[in-house]
Amino acid sequence: MKKTLLSLISTIGIPRIIIAGFLTFLLITAFVLGVDVNRLLSDSLVRIGRNGLFVLALLPTLKAGVGLNFGLSLGAICGLIGLVLGLELGITGINHILLALVIGVLLAVIIGYIYGVLLNQTKGQEMMVGNYIGFATVSLMCTFWLLAPFRNPTLVWAIGGRGLRTTLVLPGETSQIIDNFLSFSFFGLNIPTGTFVLFFLSCLLLYFFFKTRSGLSMVAVGSNPVFARASGIKENTIRIQSVVLSTVLAAFGMIIFAQSFGFVQLYMAPLMLPFPAIACILIGGASLRKATLLHVIIGTALFQTLLTITLPVVTQVVAISGEAGDITEVLRVIISNGLILYALTRKGGD
Secondary structure, eight states: OHHHHHHHHHHHOHHHHHHHHHHHHHHHHHHHHTOOHHHHHHHHHHHHHHHHHHHHTTHHHHHTTOOOOTTHHHHHHHHHHHHHHHHHTTOOHHHHHHHHHHHHHHHHHHHHHHHHHHHHTTTTOHHHHHHHHHHHHHHHHHHHHHHSOOOOTTTBOTTTSOSBOSEEEOOTTTTTTTTTTTOEEETTEEEOHHHHHHHHHHHHHHHHHTTSHHHHHHHHHHHOHHHHHHTTOOHHHHHHHHHHHHHHHHHHHHHHHHHHHTEEEOTTTTTTTHHHHHHHHHHTTOOSSOOOHHHHHHHHHHHHHHHHHHHHHHHHHHHHHTOOSOOHHHHHHHHHHHHHHHHHTOOTTO
16 A cells, blocks of 8 residues: 555656645635635636647657757747738638638748757757747747738727737637537536647647657657667658647647637737746656656646636735735736746756
C-alpha cells in the first residue's frame, strides 16, 4: 500500500499535489465566505476550454526538440486576421468561424514554415529567437491594423474612419457559438460542451498523429537527433513540420478563444500570450525532454482554475477585513506572473 501511494505521488508530482491541495483550500474558503462556488467552477471550465488549444500547440515543438514555442503569437495573429476579415465581410455565425479557420490555417502554414526555417538556422537558441520574433511581429502588426484598408464602420475608428479599433465585438450569432453548442448544466455547473469537445478531439487527433510515421519521426528527432539522422530521418524537415503544426494549432486556438471571449483584441493583446500557455504545460509536469498530452490537460486545469478561483476569494477576504480599495488587478498580476515564474524556473518536470 505504501509503495503504491509513493508511486502515485511520484507519478503526479509533489508540485501538482500542493497546487491541488491549495485549490481545495480555496474552494472550502469560498464556500465558508458565501462566494458562489458553482459560478467559480463554471468560469474555470470556460477558461480551461478557452485556453486549452494554446497549451496543446506547445506539444509538437517540445516533442521535436525545438523547445518551448515562444513564438506562439505568430499563430494567434493568423487566427486574428481570419476573424477580422470575416467581420469586414459581414459574415456571422458558424460561417464566420469556418472562414476564419480556413484563412487562419492557410496563413499559419505559410508563417509557420518561414518561422521553422529561421529556427533551423538558430539551433540551440530557438526559445530566445522565438521570443524576439513573437514580440517583433506583434509590434509590426500594430502598423498593419492601423493602415490596412478596412472599411466596415463597426471596425474602424469613428474619427478619421481608418485604422481598426483596439477591441472588436463579435456579433451575437458568432459570440460563444461553440461554447453553447450542446452546453448543459450539471449540479449548477455550466458546461461549455462544444469547446471541450473540440479541445479533447484535438488532443485525440494529436495523440493518433504521434502514432503515425511522421509523428514517430518527430519524437525520434526530439529524443535523439543523431540516431534520427542515422535512421534516414530528415531532421530539419521534421523540425519545420513541428513548428508549422504548432502555429496552426495556435491559430485555431485564437479563433476558439475569441468566440468564447466574445471580443477580438488587436494591437498588443497577443504579446504575452505564450507565457501563460508555457506556464500551464510546465506546471502540468512537462519539461524540455518530456511532454505528453496528460501534462497539457493537467497543467491547463490547474493553472486556469487557480487563476479563476484565487481572485474572488482573496477579494472577499479583503472586503471582510474592512480594507479599502480594489486590489483585484494587482492580485491577478502577482498570481499569474508568480505561477509563470515558478514554471519557467523548473527543471526536469520536478
